[in-house]
Amino acid sequence: xxxxxxxxxxxxxxxxxxLPFRDRIFITGPNASGKSNLMDAFRFLRDIAKTGGGLQEAxxxxxxxxxxxxxxxxxxxxxxxxxxxxDGRGDNETLWRYGIGLKQESRGMRRVLLSxxxxxxxxxxxxxxxxxxxxxxxxxxxxTHLEQITANREFRPLAExxxxxxxxxxxxxxxxxxxxxxxxxxxDDPFGIKFLDRLMETPEKTRxxxxxxxxxxxxxxxxxxxxxxxxxxxxxxPHLEAVYQHWRPNAGRQRExxxxxxxxxxxxxxxxxxxxxxxxxxxxxxxxxxxxxxAKLPDIIWRMQRARKRQVVVSSHSIELFSDRGIAxxxxxxxxxxxSEGTEVTLASDKESIxxxxxxxxxxAEAVLPxxxxxxxxxxxxxx
Amino acid sequence: MSPVPIHLAVEDDLSEWVxxxxxxxxxxxxxxxxxxxxxxxxxLKKQCSAFNNLARACPVLLxxxxxSRSCAPExxxxxxxxxxxxxxxxxxxxx
Numbered sequence: 001x002x003x004x005x006x007x008x009x010x011x012x013x014x015x016x017x018x019l020p021f022r023d024r025i026f027i028t029g030p031n032a033s034g035k036s037n038l039m040d041a042f043r044f045l046r047d048i049a050k051t052g053g054g055l056q057e058a059x060x061x062x063x064x065x066x067x068x069x070x071x072x073x074x075x076x077x078x079x080x081x082x083x084x085x086x087d088g089r090g091d092n093e094t095l096w097r098y099g100i101g102l103k104q105e106s107r108g109m110r111r112v113l114l115s116x117x118x119x120x121x122x123x124x125x126x127x128x129x130x131x132x133x134x135x136x137x138x139x140x141x142x143x144t145h146l147e148q149i150t151a152n153r154e155f156r157p158l159a160e161x162x163x164x165x166x167x168x169x170x171x172x173x174x175x176x177x178x179x180x181x182x183x184x185x186x187x188d189d190p191f192g193i194k195f196l197d198r199l200m201e202t203p204e205k206t207r208x209x210x211x212x213x214x215x216x217x218x219x220x221x222x223x224x225x226x227x228x229x230x231x232x233x234x235x236x237x238p239h240l241e242a243v244y245q246h247w248r249p250n251a252g253r254q255r256e257x258x259x260x261x262x263x264x265x266x267x268x269x270x271x272x273x274x275x276x277x278x279x280x281x282x283x284x285x286x287x288x289x290x291x292x293x294x295a296k297l298p299d300i301i302w303r304m305q306r307a308r309k310r311q312v313v314v315s316s317h318s319i320e321l322f323s324d325r326g327i328a329x330x331x332x333x334x335x336x337x338x339x340s341e342g343t344e345v346t347l348a349s350d351k352e353s354i355x356x357x358x359x360x361x362x363x364x365a366e367a368v369l370p371x372x373x374x375x376x377x378x379x380x381x382x383x384x
Numbered sequence: 385m386s387p388v389p390i391h392l393a394v395e396d397d398l399s400e401w402v403x404x405x406x407x408x409x410x411x412x413x414x415x416x417x418x419x420x421x422x423x424x425x426x427x428l429k430k431q432c433s434a435f436n437n438l439a440r441a442c443p444v445l446l447x448x449x450x451x452s453r454s455c456a457p458e459x460x461x462x463x464x465x466x467x468x469x470x471x472x473x474x475x476x477x478x479x
Contacts, residue, residue, distance in 0.1 A: 145451065356434075356438045359434075359437055360438065361434050
């Protein structure tokens with residue numbers, strides 16, 4: 001399943017977004033422009049659809065509807081999310097669309113209610129709420145049909161696609177020392193606390209094959225690496241072991257707690273790219289990595305995702321990452337804050353100035369990153 | 385009158401602020417958009433065609449200095465391989 005469009009209204013930093021999605025999207029913009037919040041729209045859908053999740057929990061997790069609604073929005077309008085998802089290709093293609101609107105009661109219990117929930121299958125509206133039953137019992141509007149297996153039968157594939165969205169912001173320290181974090185609340189484990197468990201739970205043949213692929217990709221970043229393998233210690237706990245070139249035999253062995261932060265983050269990233277074929281959200285990809293490695297990441301991601309056909313959304317402001325000549329202007333989403341008016345999201349290919357700079361010979365990094373700097377107009381007042 | 389949008393291309397912070405000050409002192413109000421800035425004139429020279437192209441959409445003001453050259457027209461001729469767009473304002477600080 002591939003997401004082909006995201007539409008938002010009054011969501012977090014954005015009053016209105018209409019963003020077409022390719023196989024990979026690179027999101028860039030200044031700090032606090034809403035890169036994470038844009039990704040959070042997908043995580044919100046996953047939190048509704050996941051087992052044990054639901055609309056009310058997804059809203060509560062984010063501090064209530066007031067925190068979700070864009071501050072730039074006038075009055076108290078609905079918060080709306082709509083996504084378009086393509087399933088299969090050619091004659092077997094199904095085009096799904098799912099949209100919800102959220103509102104809060106202005107008095108009484110101030111419940112968060114659905115203002116609408118709609119599902120289209122190949123442009124035919126197959127769910128249109130509120131329906132008659134909702135109107136006679138508005139408590140029903142506190143839950144989506146998406147989260148209920150008794151109600152989402154007609155669009156189950158869509159619910160499953162949402163459930164399997166994966167968000168990843170690997171924290172090397174938590175991979176090395178998982179006891180530092182509360183494993184019970186880690187939930188979907190975006191920070192990699194259970195990464196080693198997941199790795200060892202994978203059937204041996206698949207695990208070894210993936211580790212070999214990762215090993216060959218890792219050698220680009222860490223040329224001294226000879227072998228990457230999985231081992232268990234005396235207590236049966238899983239570990240990753242890397243063998244490095246060393247003049248003394250058996251001296252160059254390291255376990256994951258001795259790996260560098262960058263190596264660990266890269267291993268986690270490469271494993272995740274190979275593990276599953278649903279939408280993957282990668283935050284601040286360049287953290288802990290050497291700039292020369294970051295420059296190769298778009299290529300590595302493309303090679304790995306090509307095998308699995310996994311759709312990837314990456315947030316970054318790394319000049320090295322965007323220097324990759326393989327990144328097309330319609331794969332870059334540009335966030336530009338406009339003060340109290342919220343943040344504008346455009347594809348780099350839709351901006352005339354970027355097209356002209358690219359035609360003039362600039363790389364995406366050279367053309368796009370200066371555009372994401374905060375507005376400097378106000379600095380003119382320094383001279384007053 | 386609404387501010388005139390303009391892009392800047394400079395070698396360093398000092399050049400940027402010199403341009404901002406000059407624009408500030410003009411009777412017309414300007415809205416400075418993206419500032420293209422990397423150390424040294426090598427970047428500006430390499431991207432000169434891109435800035436010339438960008439001027440088709442929005443005025444671009446570029447500031448550089450003569451460096452070791454003897455005169456500004458020689459620098460302009462060397463940096464631009466085609467005709468200069470009228471909205472590409474290439475300014476050279478001379479000795």
